[in-house]
Amino acid sequence: MGWKLKAFDELTNIELYNILKERTLVFVVEQNCPYLEVDGKDPYSYHFFKEDNGEIIAYSRILPAGVSYQEASIGRVFVKKEYRGQGIAEELLKNSLDFIQNELKETNVKIQAQDYLRKFYNSFGFKTISETYLEDNIPHVDMLLQR
Numbered sequence: 001m002g003w004k005l006k007a008f009d010e011l012t013n014i015e016l017y018n019i020l021k022e023r024t025l026v027f028v029v030e031q032n033c034p035y036l037e038v039d040g041k042d043p044y045s046y047h048f049f050k051e052d053n054g055e056i057i058a059y060s061r062i063l064p065a066g067v068s069y070q071e072a073s074i075g076r077v078f079v080k081k082e083y084r085g086q087g088i089a090e091e092l093l094k095n096s097l098d099f100i101q102n103e104l105k106e107t108n109v110k111i112q113a114q115d116y117l118r119k120f121y122n123s124f125g126f127k128t129i130s131e132t133y134l135e136d137n138i139p140h141v142d143m144l145l146q147r
Contacts, residue, residue: 003050003095008043014054019047022056026078035136041067041075048096050088057083060096065106071144072106093124097145107147115139 006015024037046062061076068075074096079088100106113121115132121143122128130142 003048003091005046005048005099007046011047015047015049015056018054018056019049019059022059022080023076023078026080027076030081031138033136033138046099048092048099050092052083056080058088058092060092062096062099062104064104069110071108071110072100072104073110074100075111089120093121097124101147109145111143111145112140113143115141118143 004015008016011019020038028034028037041063042061044064044067046064048060048062049056050058058079059076060074063069063073063075065072067073074093077089077092077096079092097109100109109126110129111121111126112135113126116139118128118141124145125147126143126145128141129144132139132141134140
């Protein structure tokens with residue numbers, strides 16, 4: 001059960017299928033939120049994930065500066081329901097941020113976070129930079145990490 005980090009063109013067909021399946025399960029089905037999950041940004045992103053017996057159990061999409069925002073970004077962050085509460089989310093975000101700082105050489109990271117996760121992201125140094133707003137009928141805030 002190890003972490004993998006791949007550019008889009010390095011993903012196998014099975015990995016890509018499993019990533020999109022799990023993202024849709026979490027963000028569309030579990031959150032009862034119909035929206036265009038495949039948004040055209042995946043080919044320009046890095047995909048960081050953990051597998052257990054070929055199943056994607058945790059994932060983040062790392063977007064270089066200029067893809068979503070002027071700053072680098074992290075999105076589509078999830079830990080599969082049955083693996084939550086085990087510290088995997090913290091490990092996922094820490095490693096994603098380390099990659100952005102050490103490999104992409106970026107110091108600022110902007111995210112769009114679901115409002116209920118504000119404290120989680122605050123624990124990594126993110127500061128809220130917007131009022132709460134609805135995105136796909138879910139309360140969100142914009143947050144920025146400056147190192």
